[in-house]
Amino acid sequence: METVEFGGKTFSVDEDGFIDSFDNWCPEWVQYVKSVEGIDELNDEHSKLVDVLRDYYEKNGIAPMVRVLSKVTGFKLKHIYELFPSGPGKGACKMAGLPKPTGCV
Amino acid sequence: MAFISSGYNPDKPMVNRITDIGPKYYEEFYPPVIKKNKGKWLYHEILEPGICVHVAESGDELYVLRVGGCRIMSVSHIREINEIADKHCDGYLRFTTRNNIEFMVDSKDKVEPLKNDLLSRKQPGGCYKFPLGGTGAGITNIVHTQGWIHCHTPATDASGTVKATMDVLFDQFTDMKLPAKLRVSMACCLNMCGAVHCSDIAILGYHRKPPMLDHEYLDKMCEIPLAVAACPTAAIKPAKVEVNGQQVKSVSVKAERCMFCGNCYTMCPSMPLADTEGDGIVLMAGGKISNRISAPKFSKVVVAFIENEMPRWPTMTKAIKKMVDTYAGDANKYERFGDWAERIGWEKFYEKTGLEFTHHLIDDFRDPAYYTWRQTTNFKFTNAIK
Numbered sequence A: 001m002e003t004v005e006f007g008g009k010t011f012s013v014d015e016d017g018f019i020d021s022f023d024n025w026c027p028e029w030v031q032y033v034k035s036v037e038g039i040d041e042l043n044d045e046h047s048k049l050v051d052v053l054r055d056y057y058e059k060n061g062i063a064p065m066v067r068v069l070s071k072v073t074g075f076k077l078k079h080i081y082e083l084f085p086s087g088p089g090k091g092a093c094k095m096a097g098l099p100k101p102t103g104c105v
Numbered sequence B: 001m002a003f004i005s006s007g008y009n010p011d012k013p014m015v016n017r018i019t020d021i022g023p024k025y026y027e028e029f030y031p032p033v034i035k036k037n038k039g040k041w042l043y044h045e046i047l048e049p050g051i052c053v054h055v056a057e058s059g060d061e062l063y064v065l066r067v068g069g070c071r072i073m074s075v076s077h078i079r080e081i082n083e084i085a086d087k088h089c090d091g092y093l094r095f096t097t098r099n100n101i102e103f104m105v106d107s108k109d110k111v112e113p114l115k116n117d118l119l120s121r122k123q124p125g126g127c128y129k130f131p132l133g134g135t136g137a138g139i140t141n142i143v144h145t146q147g148w149i150h151c152h153t154p155a156t157d158a159s160g161t162v163k164a165t166m167d168v169l170f171d172q173f174t175d176m177k178l179p180a181k182l183r184v185s186m187a188c189c190l191n192m193c194g195a196v197h198c199s200d201i202a203i204l205g206y207h208r209k210p211p212m213l214d215h216e217y218l219d220k221m222c223e224i225p226l227a228v229a230a231c232p233t234a235a236i237k238p239a240k241v242e243v244n245g246q247q248v249k250s251v252s253v254k255a256e257r258c259m260f261c262g263n264c265y266t267m268c269p270s271m272p273l274a275d276t277e278g279d280g281i282v283l284m285a286g287g288k289i290s291n292r293i294s295a296p297k298f299s300k301v302v303v304a305f306i307e308n309e310m311p312r313w314p315t316m317t318k319a320i321k322k323m324v325d326t327y328a329g330d331a332n333k334y335e336r337f338g339d340w341a342e343r344i345g346w347e348k349f350y351e352k353t354g355l356e357f358t359h360h361l362i363d364d365f366r367d368p369a370y371y372t373w374r375q376t377t378n379f380k381f382t383n384a385i386k
């Protein structure tokens, strides 16, 4: 696995830049993903999405469906894309330290 | 190679971004004769294999020359297609739903020069670049998938099996002697991208071994509940296992419940199952999508397993050829493969084709399996079942 250095920390990532383990997530990781995912300024709404994703993953062992994410956060899909230009999977889940989405994506 | 920017600024990815513009409007690419006569066609005729004429109310004619396409093609090949279109068709052409290429001209005298040009072009190895055919009651292109060229879940190759099969069936591509159209399709795993479930004859990649479990990484890379829910036979359950003296979350697979679909690997990268000796090919037959006379049908499994024999798959192509030849000699005019097999009875199908009937072919998936068994005394004695 490749490693990246950011904010004084070292992360192992796969070829798409997803972190190797949910447990190795930390605030520096969030900053790193911000720098590669085309996000200018992190705000409370970004944090809310990340918190909901991590909380849901911890409880259920899976990422929430997009409809669940919208319902819990109150953000429509369009707004999620405004926050994360790459979308809820490649952007938000990556920042939240969840495993890379699978299936016929 | 040196980096050449397209003007995209990675520091400001959303600046000057164009999105949601959709495909080009197809009318922009209509040849003039199609634009003029759209919705006003009277009838068509297949003049010879690969050449159709469409006649409009206005009296205008459109001659269409259909040639085989290998589907995966280089930019140089597409440029050659463009060159032909520029030379003969005012720069217009189209691709069909089976990935054949159609060159269109608006008068009869343009047909011969185009035909001669197309047939004169060959690959350095000797293959036709643009074989004319694919019309009427013959065998047109094989709808197929990615195989070992690009996908991560295949059990066989797509381009290789298709080339081997089309070489064996080439005479049927360039002729129209069959009772009806015969569609061959190919998919390299039972995701069945494409049309294998509804084709006259279908080639399908198949595994025969359960997934391997990469316990060390499984919980890190996979959403375990997704892997569990991915299994059609409920062979997977969550499990705690020890790796290097540490308890980790993972899954366990009950091998005798697994039928090697590979769906768990699609969801979970830590459950790979591809295997050199285990993987191979299943043949299916009798499907169709048109509503012509009989309703659309699913194709049925008729050969349980054939080994992957790269690069020519001789056992597979022999079995396909045998099915095509038997159907060609036995079916009535207009009867599709499935119409024929159902009329004569599948037991006669096995007798006539000489394919082996094995227990693998008997449906055992959930309640609907029962309806595929025979609840009647109507059957024919055959020597197919030993």
Ligand code: HEM
Binding pocket: B096, B097, B098, B099, B100, B134, B140, B141, B183, B195, B289
């Ligand atoms: C709603 C519109 C349409 C539907 C639902 C439709 C559907 C289909 C289907 C199901 C097939 C058979 C694929 C197979 O053989 O497995 C087919 C083939 C074909 N269609 Fe269409 N089609 C439509 C419009 C058109 C139009 C507008 C054209 C011509 C401009 C066209 C030309 C063809 C041709 C030439 C083939 C044969 C291709 C080949 O064998 O290489 N279709 N179509």
Ligand code: HEM
Binding pocket: B041, B042, B043, B044, B046, B054, B055, B134, B135, B136, B137, B181, B290, B292
């Ligand atoms: C009265 C008018 C027409 C009738 C009754 C008619 C009927 C048919 C029939 C019976 C088939 C063969 C289907 C099969 O073998 O399963 C066919 C194929 C086809 N028709 Fe027509 N058709 C008519 C007009 C047209 C027109 C105006 C066009 C195009 C502008 C057209 C395009 C085609 C094509 C592309 C095929 C498939 C040829 C092939 O792939 O071999 N048809 N038609």
Ligand code: SF4
Binding pocket: B145, B146, B147, B151, B152, B153, B154, B155, B187, B188, B189, B190, B191, B192, B193
């Ligand atoms: S059929 Fe399976 S292996 Fe082939 S391209 Fe589709 S998903 Fe990939």
Ligand code: SF4
Binding pocket: B210, B211, B230, B231, B232, B233, B234, B235, B236, B253, B257, B258, B259, B260, B261, B262, B263, B264, B265, B273
């Ligand atoms: S290969 Fe298919 S049947 Fe076997 S465990 Fe995986 S999902 Fe279940």
